[in-house]
Amino acid sequence: MNEPIMCERCCNTFVIRLQEKKHGKGITETYFTCPHCNEHYISYVTNADIRRKQREIRKLYETLPTITDQEKYKKTLNKIRDKKAILDPQMVDLKNKIQAKALS
Numbered sequence: 020m021n022e023p024i025m026c027e028r029c030c031n032t033f034v035i036r037l038q039e040k041k042h043g044k045g046i047t048e049t050y051f052t053c054p055h056c057n058e059h060y061i062s063y064v065t066n067a068d069i070r071r072k073q074r075e076i077r078k079l080y081e082t083l084p085t086i087t088d089q090e091k092y093k094k095t096l097n098k099i100r101d102k103k104a105i106l107d108p109q110m111v112d113l114k115n116k117i118q119a120k121a122l123s
Contacts, residue, residue, distance in 0.1 A: 031057040064114045
């Protein structure tokens with residue numbers, strides 16, 4: 020994550036330095052800002068439920084190297100895929116709500 024990126028607003032390059040902001044109700048925004056023009060970029064937003072689901076997915080990933088049965092391996096991958104299919108829209112929705120709140 021040390022690769023410089025270009026700000027979409029001012030076109031200057033910089034290295035991302037992630038920061039966190041608490042919004043209450045267990046909501047945490049992870050973001051970075053352009054040091055040149057202070058443009059705010061939200062990386063992701065989580066709440067307690069999202070973080071719990073992320074932990075579940077992470078634990079499933081951690082079990083993969085230990086699974087020797089091919090069928091069980093496929094089932095675990097399918098579980099991961101199904102959990103991510105539920106989680107991803109929730110994260111997008113929460114991020115959109117935080118962005119909308121910031122614009123108002």
